[in-house]
Amino acid sequence: GFTNGYIDAAYLGARLQITGALLAKAKSDAHAFVSGLKTSTQKCMESCRDDQNREVYGNPVSIGGAYPTGVITQINGTAASATQTVDDSRWLLPGYTYLVGTAAEIAAGTAVLAVVSSVTNSTTVVFTASISVVDNDIITRAHSASAGANAYGLEMSGLNFMVNNVAYQSIDPATYPVWASTVNSNSGTLRNLTIGLMDVTYDTIADTSGEEPDFMLMHRSTRRQYKNQLSDDVRYSPKKLEGGWETLTYSNGDKPCPIHVDRYATYGQILMLNSKAIEMYELEPWSFMDL
Secondary structure, three states, X not given: OOOOXXXXXXXXXXXXXXXXXXXXXXXXXXXXXXXXHHHHHHHHHHHHHHHHHHHHHOOOOOEOOEOOOOOOEEEOOOEEEEEEEEOOOOOOOOOOEEEEEOHHHHHHOOOEEEEXXXXXXXXXXXXXXXXXXXXXXXXXXXXXXXXXXXXXXXXXXXXXXXXXXXXXXXXXXXXXXXXXXXXXXXXXXXXXXXXXXXXXXXXXXXXXHOOOOOEEEEOHHHHHHHHHHHOOOOOOOOEEOHHHOEEOEEOOOOOOEEEEEOOOOOOOOEXXXXXXXXXXXXXXXXXXXXX
């Protein structure tokens, strides 16, 4: 049957700190002060943009049978060290503060508050001090270790929540199968990308929903795998655009489906989506006054 979905508002904010040296310039050099303030504001907006883009994808991880938002990544292994191994370090930024611990520790205010010093590679991060962690500890954004002073469970539910067949916007696809997504995940075991695999998934989506996907999202590394499969097949050759730009498309005999590449996209995953079924709402656009 059918049911109503309910969308909880998620808020994204940032704090802009101005140094004493910059404030001092307001008296002696107004131009330098305005220039410094403009640069700081721009960096703050870029940080908000990156965080919003991360949330647009989301990271649905099962925590006690639920799928809370705000899980940036998880610890991989048990160690007491400043250097830690994580599932994906892309979202951990030097100088930023994070909360590390179990869901229970985060709720109780006993999780570890840690500042990232550097990111070594895609799975290794170095904190400014040694921390004791266990495997699958959660890493979330925070400004304090106090309960409620973090982003765990408070971020928007992004695309990966939408397609992962978990309860989304108060609708559980297990109860209302009409909302279920077509997921071809091989039970989580990675495999080589093939055109045949894409064909089967695309056709299953079209047959099940009655609508063909009209765009695909993937990471650059996945695009490389896809391009390696083309072998100069004219059906999949990039279309030349004005100015030398090219757009890569996919087609299994129906109309071409454009492929969009995003550095924020999940590794080893292709999202085949229909833009008519997706909408993002905002209370108001970002502006300086919001900061």
